[in-house]
Amino acid sequence: MNILKIIVVAEDEMFNGSKSKYLLAVGGIFIFLSLVIIHYSNSIISLFPFQNNINVPYYLISYLIVLILGPLVTLIASYDFICNEIQTGSIRYIISKIDRTSFILGKFLALSSVFTVAVFIIAIISSLYSLFLFNNAFELGKIILFVVISSLYLSCFISGFLFISTLSPESKTALIMSGVFLGILIFAFFKGNGNFLKYLTPYFYGISNIELFGGLTHKFEFFELLKTIFLMIVYNSVFLSLASIAIKRRDL
Amino acid sequence: MTSNIISTKGLYKRYGSKPVLNDVTLNVERGDIYGFLGQNGAGKTTTIKLLSGLLIPSEGKIIIDGMDIDNESENIKNIIGLVPQDSNFYDKRSALSHMQYYGRLKGLNKKDAAEQSITLLDKIGLKNAMHKNIGHFSHGMKKRLGIAQALLKDPKILILDEPTNGLDPVGIRQIRDLLHEYNRGDMTIFISSHNLLELQEICNRVGIINNGKIIAEDKIENIRHLESNGVITIGIYNLNPKIINIIRNLKFVVKTELRSEYVIDVFVNSKKDVKPEINKLIVENNGQVFKLIENSLSLEDAFINATKMH
Numbered sequence: 001m002n003i004l005k006i007i008v009v010a011e012d013e014m015f016n017g018s019k020s021k022y023l024l025a026v027g028g029i030f031i032f033l034s035l036v037i038i039h040y041s042n043s044i045i046s047l048f049p050f051q052n053n054i055n056v057p058y059y060l061i062s063y064l065i066v067l068i069l070g071p072l073v074t075l076i077a078s079y080d081f082i083c084n085e086i087q088t089g090s091i092r093y094i095i096s097k098i099d100r101t102s103f104i105l106g107k108f109l110a111l112s113s114v115f116t117v118a119v120f121i122i123a124i125i126s127s128l129y130s131l132f133l134f135n136n137a138f139e140l141g142k143i144i145l146f147v148v149i150s151s152l153y154l155s156c157f158i159s160g161f162l163f164i165s166t167l168s169p170e171s172k173t174a175l176i177m178s179g180v181f182l183g184i185l186i187f188a189f190f191k192g193n194g195n196f197l198k199y200l201t202p203y204f205y206g207i208s209n210i211e212l213f214g215g216l217t218h219k220f221e222f223f224e225l226l227k228t229i230f231l232m233i234v235y236n237s238v239f240l241s242l243a244s245i246a247i248k249r250r251d252l
Numbered sequence: 253m254t255s256n257i258i259s260t261k262g263l264y265k266r267y268g269s270k271p272v273l274n275d276v277t278l279n280v281e282r283g284d285i286y287g288f289l290g291q292n293g294a295g296k297t298t299t300i301k302l303l304s305g306l307l308i309p310s311e312g313k314i315i316i317d318g319m320d321i322d323n324e325s326e327n328i329k330n331i332i333g334l335v336p337q338d339s340n341f342y343d344k345r346s347a348l349s350h351m352q353y354y355g356r357l358k359g360l361n362k363k364d365a366a367e368q369s370i371t372l373l374d375k376i377g378l379k380n381a382m383h384k385n386i387g388h389f390s391h392g393m394k395k396r397l398g399i400a401q402a403l404l405k406d407p408k409i410l411i412l413d414e415p416t417n418g419l420d421p422v423g424i425r426q427i428r429d430l431l432h433e434y435n436r437g438d439m440t441i442f443i444s445s446h447n448l449l450e451l452q453e454i455c456n457r458v459g460i461i462n463n464g465k466i467i468a469e470d471k472i473e474n475i476r477h478l479e480s481n482g483v484i485t486i487g488i489y490n491l492n493p494k495i496i497n498i499i500r501n502l503k504f505v506v507k508t509e510l511r512s513e514y515v516i517d518v519f520v521n522s523k524k525d526v527k528p529e530i531n532k533l534i535v536e537n538n539g540q541v542f543k544l545i546e547n548s549l550s551l552e553d554a555f556i557n558a559t560k561m562h
Contacts, residue, residue, distance in 0.1 A: 002326065008356045016349055018342040089340030093350075093401060096304045096334035097357040099326050251267070252306045 001105065005098045009106020014114060018090075019081065026077040027114045034065045034122045038129055058126040059142060059213040066119055066150040067206045071157045071182060078111050078161040079178040080171035082247070087170050091252050101244045104162065108240060111158045116151040123147055142213070149209050149225075152232040156202035159239035160185075166246040205232050256315075257282045257409060257440045258303065263312035265298050265464075272298045274464040276312070280442055280457070285435050287455035287472070288444040295464040296444040297337055300413045303442070304334040317408060330359065333402030337413040339394035343387035347378055347397050350386065351404065358405040365404075372400040377426065392423045399427065403434070410434065412443045416450055428454050484518045484527060487543030488534060491516060495539050499530065515543070 014020055041061045085091040094103055123146040130136040161178050168174035185201040192198035205228045258280035265273040273295045280286045290296045301307040302314060305325050314321040316328045341350055348369055355365030373382045376396045386394065395415065402410055416424045431454055435441055445451050451458065452472065459469040488495060491514050500508050504522035511517055520526050527544055534541055
């Protein structure tokens, strides 16, 4: 594994690669959709008379957008990130120069960076709405927490989709397999409450931190935050390791 | 330091239970232009993929420039330039952009990658097209770009998988001249090809692979004489099946090929001159010999003989 080469792969994927425009477009659409939802959330909440005198919880709305819309957007962005290269054969030029783990990590870094920037922009939009419409203070700590947790949460999905992309023989299969994987994660989330299944789905880690942004119970535990951050890092590591093992076994 | 820059020992590759390579042991000496011959499906591309780290062997050792590929694959990749069989570049990127990317993957900084890319594209005759998208490139141009990217950072070993496939004679000549030029600068070249005449012209050593096994590996002049040290063309006015059978049954005859009604090619494997013995036998069986000429084998003949024998 070579960090400089990982950065070269990531940089190329974001700015010059065959899928860079697509990736940036998906990131842009994610931001745009979030902006639309945040903008109209004020109007939606004002429909409820009992809510008229309270602040619109922009951070919570933004976090819910990331929780619900984020996985779908990451699927669209990353489902064929690896298998497309294997299918076209362009991977041979790359793997003859760098090791496979660096290649996988480079791809992961590119996707994660784009979505980190996207959630950062979403957080800024939320805080600007909160600041200008309700004169709330600019909360840098909240923005940082939002970006860290949201990007880790989305990267869990990215690493899962990359693993599936490594296994898939072609883009179409990768899309179907990723869709099924997402379905399994949703199923595991709804059925796994109270048992180990919940740990297999990033939705669980995402929901665990909802209180940070003004969730339902307003009971926030610092230990819980650290635990979920740690578990999301483990989740990412497991799937990236699996992707690395899977690509080593593939005939390139 | 050993003179072998590439050596494999007991190399096996299996896909499931299907063996593709079977105990492949080959040795490429420093500075060689090594030709790797084999029929389709013989295991050439698999061997090349193993040497360049695109595949992991099921069993066996690969030592490149004294480094074990199991432990030092990254260092090995730094001294190898690979030209894969198919030229699969990104259609919507320019040649220069590809070269710069691959240069940086090889460990060059941005400035050096750009400089080397332009120099190599110029050398390979693609400087005028370097800003064009690859989608507009011809097959030959893509092949040349494949070679240019492999030459980035001046590798010690250049591995080429069927580099002249689909090229016109001018393109083939350009590549051959380029390979000679780089070989003079001490680069070791490992080249697989179906084009036997091509290999005959540029290689000094050859390995022949058949059904996943190396069946011959030697200097090109020795390979020519490996299974059959010559072809004797015999003209007989009254050539008939009886005479053909008598010739075939001689213990030093590898095979016979009928050229025309009166002329037969006899492939022989013997260190002594067997022409008088054959002539005597034909005459004893009332054959009227009007021609008896010995030709040395081409690499193509040697290759066909060797693969048929195994």
